[in-house]
Amino acid sequence: MSVPRRGSDTDAPPPVxxxxxxxxxxxxxxxxxxxxxxxxxxxxxxLGPNGAGKTTSLRMxxxxxxxxxxxxxxxxxxxxxxxxxxxxxxxxxxxPAFYAYLTARRNLELLAAYDGDEARSRVDHxxxxxxxxxxxxxxxxxYSHGMKQRLGIAAALLREPKLMILDEPATGLDPAGxxxxxxxxxxxxxxxxxxxxxxxLLAEVEELCNRVAIVREGxxxxxxxxxxxxxxxxxxxxxATTDDERxxxxxxxxxxxxxxxxxxxxxxxxxxxxxxxxxxxxxxxEAGALxxxxxxxxxxxxxxxxxxxxxxxxxxxxxxxPDSVEVAR
Numbered sequence: 124m125s126v127p128r129r130g131s132d133t134d135a136p137p138p139v140x141x142x143x144x145x146x147x148x149x150x151x152x153x154x155x156x157x158x159x160x161x162x163x164x165x166x167x168x169x170l171g172p173n174g175a176g177k178t179t180s181l182r183m184x185x186x187x188x189x190x191x192x193x194x195x196x197x198x199x200x201x202x203x204x205x206x207x208x209x210x211x212x213x214x215x216x217x218x219p220a221f222y223a224y225l226t227a228r229r230n231l232e233l234l235a236a237y238d239g240d241e242a243r244s245r246v247d248h249x250x251x252x253x254x255x256x257x258x259x260x261x262x263x264x265x266y267s268h269g270m271k272q273r274l275g276i277a278a279a280l281l282r283e284p285k286l287m288i289l290d291e292p293a294t295g296l297d298p299a300g301x302x303x304x305x306x307x308x309x310x311x312x313x314x315x316x317x318x319x320x321x322x323x324l325l326a327e328v329e330e331l332c333n334r335v336a337i338v339r340e341g342x343x344x345x346x347x348x349x350x351x352x353x354x355x356x357x358x359x360x361x362x363a364t365t366d367d368e369r370x371x372x373x374x375x376x377x378x379x380x381x382x383x384x385x386x387x388x389x390x391x392x393x394x395x396x397x398x399x400x401x402x403x404x405x406x407x408x409e410a411g412a413l414x415x416x417x418x419x420x421x422x423x424x425x426x427x428x429x430x431x432x433x434x435x436x437x438x439x440x441x442x443x444x445p446d447s448v449e450v451a452r
Contacts, residue, residue: 135163135198136196136198136199136200137160137161137162137163137196137198138161138162138163138165138197138198138285138286138317139159139160139161139167139184139195139196139197139286139317139319140159140160140161140194140195140196140199141157141158141159141160141180141184141193141194141195141196142158142193142194143156143157143158143192143193143194144156144157144158144180144183144190144192144193144194144195145157145190145191145192145193146176146179146180146183146188146190146191147191152341153176153179153341154176154179154180154183154190154341155176155340155341155342156193156341156342157176157180157193157336157338157341157342157343158343158346159336159343159346160346161286161317161319161334162317162334163285163317164312164315164317165317165318165319165332165333165334166308166312166317166318166320166331166332166333166334167317167318167319167320167332167333167334167335167336168320168321168322168328168331168332168334168335168336168349169181169319169320169321169335169336169338170321170322170325170328170335170336170337170338170428171337171338171339171432172339172432175338175339175340175341175432176338176340176341177290177321177338178216178217178290178321180338181216181288181290181319181321182216183195184197184202184288184319185202185209185212185214185216185288186202186203186206186208186209187216189203190203197209197211197212197286198211198285198286211282211284211285211286212282212284212285212286212287212288213278213279213280213281213282213284213286213287213288214279214284214286214287214288214289214290214319215275215278215279215288215289215290215292216288216290217290217291218271218272218275219271219272219274219275219278221263221271221274221278222263223262223263223264224262224263224264225262225263226259226260226261226262226263227250227255227258227259227260227261227263227266227274227277228246228250228259228260230263230274230278231246231249231250231274231277231278231281232246234278234281235281238281238282242281242282245280245281245283246281248280249277249278249280249281250277252276252277252280252307252310253273253274253276253277253280253307254273254303255270255273255274255277258270267300268295268296268300269296269297269299269300269303269304272292272293272296272300272304273303273304273307275292276289276292276307276311284316285315285316285317286316286317286318286319287311287316287317287318287319288318288319289308289318289319289320289321290321291321291322291323292304292308292320292322293305293322293324293327294322294323294324301324301327305327305330305331308320308331309331312331320332325423325424325425325428326423326424326425328424329349329423329424329425332349333348333349334346334347334348334349335347335349335352335424337427337428337431337432339431339432344431344432345427345431349424352424352427353421353422353424353427358393358394358419358420358421358422359382359391359392359393359419359420359421359422359426360391360392360393360394360400360417360418360419360420361389361390361391361416361417361418361420362374362389362390362391362392362414362416362417363389363390363414363415363416363417364390364407364412364413364414364415365411365412365413365415366411366412366413367385367390367412369410369411369412370390370407370410370412371383371385371390372410373403373406373407373410373412374390374392374403376406377399377402377403377406378395378399378402379394379395379396379398379399379402379403380392380393380394380395380399380403381393381394381395382430389416391426393422400417404417
């Protein structure tokens with residue numbers, strides 16, 4: 124994705140700079156030494172399994188909870204030291220909350236009162252941006268989940284933010300709602316707003332984001348460009364044979380065959396080079412596992428996410444997800 128950049132001042136502090144961030148609850152370490160940098164103009168995906176510490180990290184970024192150690196800077200300012208650090212920041216963590224018995228417009232007017240008269244003058248524009256003008260006089264209690272999510276973004280826009288932090292904005296949406304949310308986030312980026320997006324919808328993240336951080340058990344296991352992550356992963360191959368059980372045994376024993384797993388009833392692996400694939404083909408034929416399909420395909424962010432966050436414990440993953448099993452070697 125091509126992401127517009129806000130200005131060209133390379134000396135300006137980045138929208139988000141996190142260093143050594145730790146959060147402990149008794150003996151539980153929810154966030155463990157997180158380092159990340161969100162640059163101006165990024166659409167930045169913050170990814171990880173449930174319980175990996177994503178929401179806790181976002182709460183610390185917004186100053187909602189205090190870190191055990193480490194630092195957060197938003198445009199160079201510490202949200203723990205001053206509420207002014209949030210002047211250019213908006214968004215929501217988990218689901219946005221509104222008064223269900225009031226209209227959407229009235230909810231936004233009440234929120235705008237916290238930021239003064241100028242914010243109230245932006246209510247109409249915020250509603251138009253999220254395409255809720257026609258439902259502005261309806262009570263929020265009658266809104267769908269997707270409409271409430273869009274209203275949450277409208278509330279954030281009242282502050283004219285330079286940085287928007289969104290926690291799972293598309294969770295629970297139907298396909299049409301997901302499409303609308305994707306278009307809305309893309310529109311925010313086109314306006315020059317930096318977006319930090321936590322999401323489980325990896326295909327959406329791959330389409331929207333230019334950079335990601337992937338977290339596992341509270342630790343960052345990758346941070347950087349999606350394009351660099353995919354380039355470094357090499358090519359994934361999918362294999363189907365007349366005897367896949369025997370083919371798995373051959374693949375385990377073959378040099379140069381890596382990241383072996385079974386996914387959607389197909390054997391998947393990466394290879395150190397074309398020679399390794401050719402040698403595997405010969406070994407399969409000699410073992411009597413005749414090849415139906417052996418084809419390269421472009422690795423997806425989802426493939427890489429599971430590789431980075433699930434490790435190599437094939438027995439554990441087999442019990443959790445029969446459609447995505449990595450084979451222990």
